[in-house]
Amino acid sequence: MPYTLMKGLGWFAAALVIGIVIGWLIRSVTARRQVANARSQHPDAVELERLRGRIANLEPVVAERDQLRAELDAAPGATAPLSAETRLPEVGVAPDVSAASVVLGRPVVQDDLTLIPGVGPNVEQLCHGIGIRTWYDLATTEASLLRTMLVDAGPRFSTHDPSLWPEMARLLSEGKWQEFRDMSQAGVDSNGR
Helix, strand or coil: CHHHHHHHHHHHHHHHHHHHHHHHHHHHHHHHHHHHHHHHHCCHHHHHHHHHHHHHHHHHHHHHHHHHHHHHHHCCCCCCCCCCCCCCCCCCCCCCHHHHHHHHCCCCCCCCHHHCCCCCHHHHHHHHHCCCCCHHHHHCCCHHHHHHHHHHHCCCCCCCCCCCHHHHHHHHHHCCHHHHHHHHHHHHHHHCC
């Protein structure tokens, strides 16, 4: 009798182990299928992971930039004066937009980014999304950052050429309406639009 009982308990234990293993395998396969289905239903997850990777790569660069700025600010007299070409307007100076309306022949609103050729309402919203809200902000932004913004926004925006936008924004923020008009007309003529 004890032999039969031990044999029965052995078979019961073996069946229990086999049941646990089979249950675990079924659960793993089901979980993998659910994850695959979720990924196929949300293709933006791949894009989200790509953007998270870019952010992780940018964080050390931002830290290094901040450190270099702090070192530059701490160094006495180490900064060279900006040339006339690269000089940016003062932040507090607001140009007279009523004179702009006369020169440009259309109503002008202060810090309206859509005044710049190639910047429509959708591109203006993209600029606002990365913190560019004024002509001065756009004037102090590098064209490479604008290009990256447009490429990241999708193929609909990647055809724009933002190389002249900072210069045009500088002219607007300084109130140089005639120079802006001449430059925007030259830019439109060279682009064939």
